[in-house]
Amino acid sequence: MSAFRYERGAEQLADGNDGLVLVMGSHDATMVQRGREVSWSAGDGLLLSSADPVAMVCPAPAKILCLHVPRPALEPLVSSVDSSVMQPIARSTEALKLLVSYVGALQEDYSLATPQLRHDVASHVHDLIAVALGATRDAAAVARGQGVRAARLRAIKADIIDHLNHGSLTVAAVARRHGVTPRQVQRMFEDDGTSFSQFVLGRRLARAHRLLVNPRHADRPVSAVAFEVGFGDLSYFNRTFRRQYGAPPSDVRESARKGPIANNGLDPIRTDRAPAK
Numbered sequence: 001m002s003a004f005r006y007e008r009g010a011e012q013l014a015d016g017n018d019g020l021v022l023v024m025g026s027h028d029a030t031m032v033q034r035g036r037e038v039s040w041s042a043g044d045g046l047l048l049s050s051a052d053p054v055a056m057v058c059p060a061p062a063k064i065l066c067l068h069v070p071r072p073a074l075e076p077l078v079s080s081v082d083s084s085v086m087q088p089i090a091r092s093t094e095a096l097k098l099l100v101s102y103v104g105a106l107q108e109d110y111s112l113a114t115p116q117l118r119h120d121v122a123s124h125v126h127d128l129i130a131v132a133l134g135a136t137r138d139a140a141a142v143a144r145g146q147g148v149r150a151a152r153l154r155a156i157k158a159d160i161i162d163h164l165n166h167g168s169l170t171v172a173a174v175a176r177r178h179g180v181t182p183r184q185v186q187r188m189f190e191d192d193g194t195s196f197s198q199f200v201l202g203r204r205l206a207r208a209h210r211l212l213v214n215p216r217h218a219d220r221p222v223s224a225v226a227f228e229v230g231f232g233d234l235s236y237f238n239r240t241f242r243r244q245y246g247a248p249p250s251d252v253r254e255s256a257r258k259g260p261i262a263n264n265g266l267d268p269i270r271t272d273r274a275p276a277k
Helices: 094-109 115-133 137-145 147-162 171-178 182-191 196-213 222-228 234-245 249-258 268-272
Strands: 004-008 020-025 029-033 036-040 045-049 054-058 064-069
Touching (some): 029 045, 064 094, 094 115, 094 147, 115 137, 115 147, 137 147, 147 182, 171 182, 171 196, 182 196, 196 222, 196 234, 196 249, 222 249
Antiparallel strands (some): 004 054, 020 045, 020 064, 029 036, 029 054
């Protein structure tokens, strides 16, 4: 949004909303609530109360992320919700960074079509907010096993996808970037029903499939496609690709050229499956 001044005053307070709002922005801003004025730095988080008047001034264009949370969802998780209002959360806070990453991924990838998915995601978001605010000891332990873990795994998966074409993509390199041990990374994937190597292979094969069936890349050699998505061994690429899609890469490309009728059942939805063992 552009530079702005926002106020929630007596007229808006009549709606009876007593929830909480965690606000994060890409530019410095000033917030006033409960007699306090806070200079809020870009990337930091700030918890506000919808039950109290508030004024916010942002002097320049900014992207703003606001998470509206019912008060009962946080009160069991945080020792004192009210004492957390108007207390800035540094952008370097791990739980806040994981929260931003998790919510960003949801905006890009997921439709959350079922009530169970929506419930699970909301619970993860509440967990991460609670940890960022300073959760009670018991709630923090629960959150570390739910929201924090889910967000960290999602961040690791996004990191892997960003580095698929790197020959140096290893579990050790990924673990180092996220401040965990290689064993912790492997265990997260195991709990997710797969492994680090299976996830990497599946994503590389899926990306190769998309390139091969894309008419814009029809003149590129299969070997160039394989190397672009991170395979260093062409024979290994051909073997695993055929095992995944039931046909060699060249046949998949030719089938795509002829159209869906002659596509031998190579439904694009299959690109998201884990590779066959």
